Amino acid sequence: MDQNQTPLFDSIMKFNERRPAYFRIPGHRFERGINQRWRDVVGDAIFQFDLTETPYTDDLHNAQGAIAQAQELAAEVFGADATYFLVNGTTCGNQAMVMTAAFEGETVAIPRNAHKSALMGLIMSGAKPVYLMPQLHEEWGLHGGISPQDVERLFQEHPDCRGLMVVSPTYYGVCSDIRAIAQVCHSHGAILMVDEAHGAHCYFSEKLPAGGLTQGADMVAQSIHKVTGSLTQSSMLHTRWERIDRGRLEGNLHLVQSTSPNYLLLTSLDMARHDLAVRGGELIANAVELAKYARQKINDIPNIRCAGREIVGTAGISDLDETRLVISAAQLGMEGFRLEDILFEEYGCDVELSDYNNVLAIVTFANVKEDVDRLIAALADISRRFAGGTPLSKGKPLPAQPQALMTPRRAYFSANEEIPWEQACGRISAEMIAPYPPGIPLIYPGERMTDQVWEFLDEYRRRGGHLQGPADPQLNTCRVIRE
Numbered sequence: 076m077d078q079n080q081t082p083l084f085d086s087i088m089k090f091n092e093r094r095p096a097y098f099r100i101p102g103h104r105f106e107r108g109i110n111q112r113w114r115d116v117v118g119d120a121i122f123q124f125d126l127t128e129t130p131y132t133d134d135l136h137n138a139q140g141a142i143a144q145a146q147e148l149a150a151e152v153f154g155a156d157a158t159y160f161l162v163n164g165t166t167c168g169n170q171a172m173v174m175t176a177a178f179e180g181e182t183v184a185i186p187r188n189a190h191k192s193a194l195m196g197l198i199m200s201g202a203k204p205v206y207l208m209p210q211l212h213e214e215w216g217l218h219g220g221i222s223p224q225d226v227e228r229l230f231q232e233h234p235d236c237r238g239l240m241v242v243s244p245t246y247y248g249v250c251s252d253i254r255a256i257a258q259v260c261h262s263h264g265a266i267l268m269v270d271e272a273h274g275a276h277c278y279f280s281e282k283l284p285a286g287g288l289t290q291g292a293d294m295v296a297q298s299i300h301k302v303t304g305s306l307t308q309s310s311m312l313h314t315r316w317e318r319i320d321r322g323r324l325e326g327n328l329h330l331v332q333s334t335s336p337n338y339l340l341l342t343s344l345d346m347a348r349h350d351l352a353v354r355g356g357e358l359i360a361n362a363v364e365l366a367k368y369a370r371q372k373i374n375d376i377p378n379i380r381c382a383g384r385e386i387v388g389t390a391g392i393s394d395l396d397e398t399r400l401v402i403s404a405a406q407l408g409m410e411g412f413r414l415e416d417i418l419f420e421e422y423g424c425d426v427e428l429s430d431y432n433n434v435l436a437i438v439t440f441a442n443v444k445e446d447v448d449r450l451i452a453a454l455a456d457i458s459r460r461f462a463g464g465t466p467l468s469k470g471k472p473l474p475a476q477p478q479a480l481m482t483p484r485r486a487y488f489s490a491n492e493e494i495p496w497e498q499a500c501g502r503i504s505a506e507m508i509a510p511y512p513p514g515i516p517l518i519y520p521g522e523r524m525t526d527q528v529w530e531f532l533d534e535y536r537r538r539g540g541h542l543q544g545p546a547d548p549q550l551n552t553c554r555v556i557r558e
């Protein structure tokens with residue numbers, strides 16, 4: 076295919092050239108109905124792309140024209156049998172994948188560190204989850220990969236398991252051995268889904284881990300918006316048809332997406348694909364080189380470290396996306412949370428996230444050397460200012476996974492009540508509770524609260540840690556199943 080084409084962009088341009096009297100939705104009639112203060116800042120042209128299913132612009136939910144062509148071009152670039160554009164992020168891609176893998180009551184395997192969208196997929200499908208816990212890399216205090224041996228063990232214990240989802244690369248750039256895991260899944264008649272929210276760039280550089288599709292995954296969902304240049308909320312789901320039921324996947328995609336998909340987002344996917352196809356190698360090489368330079372310089376700074384290839388081969392980590400800079404000032408006695416604050420408030424460097432041990436800085440093709448130099452200079456100054464601090468002690472290990480008494484779906488839709496947090500021990504949780512970061516749920520809906528989980532969460536909430544999932548984020552109360 077001619078990857079220089081941009082079918083969706085072109086069809087919108089063609090429509091706008093005709094400038095018909097417009098009586099459809101959206102009602103802002105392109106720039107005319109948009110707030111003037113906003114127009115003064117961003118200009119008018121962008122609003123011409125906010126339209127709907129006109130005779131030129133196809134229909135995401137029954138694509139046969141410009142969107143279909145744009146999706147076919149994307150499928151070719153990523154090596155998929157088919158690609159679907161998503162306007163509700165990889166969140167909806169994960170939901171659709173989980174719902175496609177298993178019907179109500181069937182078993183599906185999810186890593187315990189899965190994004191919460193996997194849980195939403197479980198709630199919507201009624202599938203029965205079994206969990207895999209990624210290994211912990213103790214030195215860096217981060218979760219490693221899922222090993223093929225763990226996956227084989229899982230299928231021995233749950234031979235009826237219909238599919239497995241793996242997050243690879245993770246937020247921290249950690250990859251599992253997808254090729255070997257795909258073989259294990261397929262040998263047990265199960266499908267492999269990869270949450271590749273953080274991995275679309277991997278298809279464009281040999282210096283990065285191989286993409287999931289090229290290693291035998293059946294479906295992958297990618298946040299093109301995260302590091303490959305499209306607008307926030309736009310993602311793609313790629314599939315190979317051999318083991319996937321097309322009608323079921325498409326039905327599930329209808330279920331989780333708006334009937335009014337945003338054409339700005341869709342166009343941004345078409346344009347990002349174009350850039351990736353015609354100069355992706357050159358663009359992503361820029362990110363790889365910048366990150367390499369940053370890692371070397373950061374590792375020269377006393378008492379500051381940046382994780383690198385030395386962690387590959389440990390904790391189930393089979394490869395590393397080196398454009399993720401996992402940076403620790405633990406030797407200075409500084410938690411990642413504090414390092415993030417100082418970097419932003421005092422040095423104007425805004426990193427993606429922090430945890431107890433580390434901060435995570437993401438380098439993309441659109442970063443420039445000045446950005447990286449600013450980060451290096453900030454870290455060098457922090458190293459001087461805080462020299463002599465007592466090195467940080469290791470973080471507390473996570474408590475064991477509690478027993479599940481109900482599927483997430485049954486728990487989610489069962490009558491529940493709000494109770495004081497102090498009374499939660501021994502009750503069945505109606506909600507997921509995950510300290511964030513790293514976002515690993517310590518309890519899922521349908522699991523019984525153990526003393527160990529309660530104590531861990533209690534200490535976390537007292538320290539003012541950020542929690543995802545509970546209706547009361549301060550956790551003064553929590554929701555439990557009415558018994």
Ligand SMILES: Cc1ncc(COP(=O)(O)O)c(C=O)c1O
Nearest residue numbers: 163164165166190270272298310
């Ligand atoms: C591992 C993982 N999966 C899925 C998602 C959801 O992706 P999106 O923001 O594109 O909906 C995220 C978001 O951060 C993520 O980190």
